[in-house]
Amino acid sequence: xxxxxxxxxxxxxxxxxxxxxxxxxxxxxxxxxxxxxxxxxxxxxxxxxxxxxxxxxxxxxxxxxxxxxxxxxxxxxxxxxxxxxxxxxxxxxxxxxxxxxxxxxxxxxxxxxxxxxxxxxxxxxxxxxxxxxxxxxxxxxxxxxxxxxxxxxxxxx
Numbered sequence: 402x403x404x405x406x407x408x409x410x411x412x413x414x415x416x417x418x419x420x421x422x423x424x425x426x427x428x429x430x431x432x433x434x435x436x437x438x439x440x441x442x443x444x445x446x447x448x449x450x451x452x453x454x455x456x457x458x459x460x461x462x463x464x465x466x467x468x469x470x471x472x473x474x475x476x477x478x479x480x481x482x483x484x485x486x487x488x489x490x491x492x493x494x495x496x497x498x499x500x501x502x503x504x505x506x507x508x509x510x511x512x513x514x515x516x517x518x519x520x521x522x523x524x525x526x527x528x529x530x531x532x533x534x535x536x537x538x539x540x541x542x543x544x545x546x547x548x549x550x551x552x553x554x555x556x557x558x
Contacts, residue, residue, distance in 0.1 A: 408539045409453060415547055417459030423451040423467045431467050431483065440486050441499040441513045446535040456481075457502075462542055464502040464509070493526065501535075509538060 413419050423431075428448055435442060443451075456466025458479060465482035472479060485500050498521070502509035508521045510528060518538045519528035532538050 405450065405536055405539060406453060408536075408543050409457070411543060411547055412457065412459055415459065417457055418470075418472070419457055420455040420466060420470060422453055423455045425452075427467050428452070434483055435486070435499075438483070438487060438490070439496060440483075440490065441496070441511065443482070443499065443501075444511050444513070444516075444535065447501055447511065450535055450539075461505045462502070463504075465500070495526070498528075504542065 409417075409419060428451060432443060450464065451467060454466070455468055456470060456479065457464045458470075458472070463479060465480060465485055467481060467483075469481045469484065470479040482499075482501060489500055490496060497514060498510040498512050498519075500508045500510050501518075503523070504520065506523055508523050510519050510521045511517075512519060512528070515531070517531040517533060518535060519532075520530040521528040530541070532541065
């Protein structure tokens, strides 16, 4: 969790929008609501992320939180993870993925059956970039967005 905290700190220093941590009560409620809607469960490492920040927004990258976030500066409300997945399920009838974020025209998803995170094209719904941990997802985007200034995964290996 220390490495994830460091990577989030790197993004924050680059002026990413990071929110207050999600209280445990709200995380339990989210898990219950996902189950009630027959949506995939939220992975434990993404729950750790939410315990640090209720989502993240930076340069076309969004990780969804428990609550929606109204950003007056951009005149946009960033959606919450439950509403995004309810909407996706209604339109696409796919129950095998959980959308946790987006980057430009791609969804960032979790496939519980395969236990991988993927970058999925939002139009043809083809996924690639199979990563086993949320930490790897954050690392990937840190490298893409921050280049040499990004924290290395070497400390984790």
